Amino acid sequence: MTDVTLSLSPSLSPVRAGSGSTEGQSWLTSLADWTVSLMEVIGPVGAGVAIALENLFPPLPSEVVLPMAGLTASRGSFTLFEALLWTTLGSVVGAFALYGLGRWLGAGRLRAFAAKMPLLHPEDVDRTVAWFERHGGKAVFFGRMIPIFRSLISIPAGVAKMPLWRFGLLTGAGSLIWNTIFVLAGYLLGENWHIVEEYASILQYIVIAAVGIGLAWFLYSRVRSLLAARKDA
Template identity: 45%
Template sequence: MADWVQNLMDSMGYLGILLLMILENVFPPLPSELIMPSAGFAAARGDMNLPLVILMGTLGSVLGTLPLYYLGRVFGEERLVAWADKYGKWLTLRGQDIRKADDWFDRHGTKAVLFGRMVPGIRSLLSLPAGMSEMPLPKFLIYSAIGSGLWASALAGAGYMLGDNYEQVEQYVGPASKIILGVLLLAVVVWFVRRKRAQASGH
């Protein structure tokens, strides 16, 4: 994949970075922790300009959040609540649980978007609850841009400094992202278990 990413950027330049970062948000298996360090390495070789690399990476990342954001807006809280009330018992999920989660996102959504854009594994998925909770698009774009810009800067800067060894960034960030995802999945499992126990005890 590294060779394909590098070849695309070599042939398309800054437009290649933009396209790859849009795709990375829609198809998470294409990792930003490979794309941006590779672009940073290209800047270190003198083939690209580092600030422009960061700008295009940030812009692509922000544009890539929009499909899932609008999917969340279209699906909406009410539809999900209705679905949970009808079918959610199989997952011990109720409509009021959805409303509580939505209320939480209303209170903490800006921080979730800002810092979540720097967390591999969930950075692209955050757009869905942001859309479902009807976070205003300008606010969503601003916080996405800040978080994405910091993430793109860190990755491109690492690639710039590491030079030929830029692929080491993915080697370190990749396992970390799996750990983060594992912790989040464990938290979800614990939540489901506690919900079932609470229901069994009649609380």
């Protein structure tokens, strides 16, 4: 993830590098600027809106949005408690939207989709749902603290029809821990908030690498099984 450096004036208005033009700036810097502007306009609710959007669009990094909420709170626009409250509420709202998508898709639609895909089988969906029914609680709670999965974990929870109260409780608890780490980092580090984003990037790269390795192994195993079946036929 690209390093981001942002300096704020006492009024919380973003001060861009160079002549003030946005040319040449990273999209993460623009995202940080937009997040601060949103929170300046509508207060802590803006932090909740921003983190809800982060849940719906995983490429938006919470490692940028959350420290901005802490930084804005440190400047006195709202309290640290309000930053934590609204970012957690935003996380839960965004997660429930994806949960609803999972409920709408359902195991039946996913099984039909898997049946049409060359390397997937309907039984893969059944095994996934069965696994989630056994371990879904831990998956949702800890998944809220893993980049990328923190958003996507809500979809299989909906497919498996996890009870709403349980999903909401686990999502809220996991989100509160994750949000607190990054909001506090922004609150305590101030304009050096980007330091925590750099370390969070390492975790994100590890997750992406693990997903890539897992996907490669799945494709290798499935192709190998398919070739063996054709050979025996």
